[in-house]
Amino acid sequence: MDSTISDPVTPASDRTPLRSTAADGAKIVVVGGFGVGKTTLVRSVSEIRPLNTEETMTQAGLGIDNTAEVAAKNTTTVAFDFGRITLDEELVLYLFGAPGQQRFWFLWDRLFAGTLGAVVLVDTRRVEDSWYSIDRLEHHGTPFIVVRNNFPGATHDLDELREALTLSDEVPLIDCDARDRESSKRVLITLVDHLYTMSNQGRTS
Secondary structure (H helix, E strand, C coil), rough: CCCCCCCCCCCCCCCCCCCCCCEEEEEEEECCCCCCHHHHHHHHCCCCCCCCCEECCCHHHCCCCCCCCCCCCCCCEECCCCEEECCCCCEEEEECCCCCCHHHHHHHHHHHHCCCCCEEEEEEEHHHHHHHHHHHHHHHHCCEEEEEEECCCCCCCCCHHHHHHCCCCCCCEEEEECHHCCCCHHHHHHHHHHHHHHHHHHCCC
């Protein structure tokens, strides 16, 4: 598999048509706790205008959604985010960003159906918010990588984060800036490379 992500030319309409040569689609999900940057990552890397299901946060969420480290956040995903990026002439990645709040976790199992792999996005100021994501992916047997989103005030380096999450050495762990397209593309390349490596290991075992 060619893991070089193309740089699509974005037309004035902010939409890149699906190539006529596209023959295969792969589904990946971006998961993590509330406010870790899932919507931002999908938005930054998608070659089409992403589908968002963001709604304005209201008083009903007080005491339920932990906004201690994301006080400026005023919207939240209530279903999923959707984007698309072309990997090569035939292969397309479809990106689904899962909602982070616990009251929407019932949607995750359906989002995981048919998923090739996943990105677990982590805010190191709230590492414990990532435990559920990793637990569910391991439960489903879904391959994943872990990505530290570089928020201001991040406290753990990558080695400390791996230890805090008790990740095996086989799980890739990298950092990124979810606002930056090149950085988000590197996340997807890392996931595709990981899936490719696992596929080869499966064929030779």
